[in-house]
Amino acid sequence: MAELNIRNAIKRYGPVEVIHGIDLDIADGEFCVFVGPSGCGKSTLLRMIAGLEQTSEGQISIAGRDVTHAEPAKRGVAMVFQTYALYPHMTVRQNMSFGLKIGGTEKTEIARKVDEAARILKLGDYMDRKPKALSGGQRQRVAIGRAIVRQPEVFLFDEPLSNLDAELRVEMRVEIARLHNQLGATMIYVTHDQVEAMTMADKIVVLRDGRIEQVGSPVGLYEDPDNLFVAGFIGSPRMNFFAGKVTDMHDAGVTVTLPRLGDVAVPVATDAPLEIGHAVTVGVRPEHFDPSGEITAQLAIDVVENLGGVSYAYSTSQDNAPPVIIEWRGKNRPRQGGTVAVNFDAGCALLFDTASGLRLR
Amino acid sequence: MTKHNIRTSIGNIFVLLLVFVMLVPVIYMILMSFRTGEEIAADPLGMPSGLFLGNYINTLESMNYFRSVANSVGITLSVTVIVAFVGSLAAYPLARSTNAWGRAFIMLVALGLATPAFVTITPIYVIFRQVGLLDNYVGIILAFTALNLPLAVFFYVGFIGAIPRDLEEAAKLDNCTDFQVFWHVIRPLLGPATATLSLFVMLMVWNDFTYPLLLLTDPDKFTVMISVYRFVGNHNIEPDLLFPAAVLGSLPLLIIFVIFQRRIVSGVTAGAVK
Structure with missing residues (x-):
């Protein structure tokens, strides 16, 4: 060997x-x-x-x-x-x-x-x-x-x-x-x-x-x-990506506004030198949508895949972007055609530079 | 009777008719071989009155049959083995070649297929006379080999091209040299193709008349076809000897075909389905 x-x-x-x-x-x-x-x-x-x-x-x-x-x-x-x-x-x-x-x-x-x-x-x-x-x-x-x-x-x-x-x-x-x-x-x-x-x-x-x-x-x-x-x-279903812009800066990082999620403001920790208005992408994995998360957004669900123990809800936007995928476990799973409130913890969100695709840590 | 059955029946009748047309000369040859010369002269299309075997005994005595069959078998088998071996060996790198030179060479080989045999006979005769290969077994085997190699190379290129490259790569990882890859992996997989090619080559060599006629002069070296032709004179033929000679001349090849039939058919249809 x-x-x-x-x-x-x-x-x-x-x-x-x-x-x-x-x-x-x-x-x-x-x-x-x-x-x-x-x-x-x-x-x-x-x-x-x-x-x-x-x-x-x-x-x-x-x-x-x-x-x-x-x-x-x-x-x-x-x-x-x-x-x-x-x-x-x-x-x-x-x-x-x-x-x-x-x-x-x-x-x-x-x-x-x-x-x-x-x-x-x-x-x-x-x-x-x-x-x-x-x-x-x-x-x-x-x-x-x-x-x-x-x-x-x-x-x-x-x-x-x-x-x-x-x-x-x-x-x-x-x-x-x-x-x-x-x-x-x-x-x-x-x-x-x-x-x-x-x-x-x-x-x-x-x-x-x-x-x-x-x-x-x-x-x-x-x-x-x-x-x-x-x-x-890496990861299946794939990570959700939301295009956004830096709207605020603070000691621990930046705040990013995400139009796809109804202009919700997400505070993301980073040491990267960014400016207000910088185009960034926020990544959230389907399983990171969790009712206890502090960030809330409304999404229209058009397809639900029920695999038994887990369901995947798909929310397609009108701009041909890949659908947002949300993993759902337990009871009260979303129904096709409805609108649901989704939550996630900002600590799970990953920040990327939109232009270069590189991670901003 | 349904429409489908009628169509099938018409098809069957057509096939039977076609088989009959193809078999008529063979049947005629066999039937005539059992009739005496006088019977054939009196009624060329008549049926034999009995199984008269005297023709066969006379023919065997006068055509030096066993010697000529031995010559034909020896030449045919030698040519077939050499053509199959050299042809597959030459085809292997050509089948795997991806550059323009390789493809050009394959086209050059294909030109050899399109060249009529009588075009090459004069240069071959002149060269063989110079190097002392006239009236020589080696000479006739070489001439037939050269004549059949383009067919073999072209034939094998197609078959080898269908063998997955992974097998060769696995063999290379198993420590094989290029020749060992050919010998242990490629060659065994060419069995059905070789059987089919061998049939074509055997038929061509066994039945060829021109090359042995021009390149062989010693009656002891004559092939079966030359021996059969001896019963065709300039002004007359001897039907009571010619027909049995023709039957005897075709018999060994027929036996070989029956023995190898299954492999030949599988070679012809190889690659047709997965």
């Missing part, structure tokens, strides 16, 4: 730069998740680490060893693909032992490692089957088993659960988390599903347009995002 360090990694396809100088450190045994919208470069970065894409500039080190231009097999990594990438003409056992066989490992050693991986992943009954005779979950386990037998320093997962149905996805998520605890290996996991990122990661790397937006623990990113993008991307 080993730590991974990336210094100023750049990837270009001809004149087009898609990864713009990534710097990242992943500690030994850490479960790191790359998350971001489609086309943000998360899979490309993972493939650069695997050696399946050439790194145009910069350096990638695994366990202190520079592997920037090393062959994929010489990097000490194993990868689990989104499509499983099992060899269709080989049995499960042959799939899992292929890499070791090519590497010249002794037969008895191969058998021992494959049997051990099969035991961990409960694949014993399927060892002589071909991939086409397996279910999606079983195939994914074989793909993980193929990675385990190689005893890599770093495991790489490229959206491994996106081809599975919802139930199986939850099951495999738990299984991969258990595997991480069991093996204690360094794992890098790419997903666009932020629930996977939040539940599995020790560290989340949020990417956008080939750049890292923020690195941190799941709770850290959720509670203390650096910018509007991270605040909006």
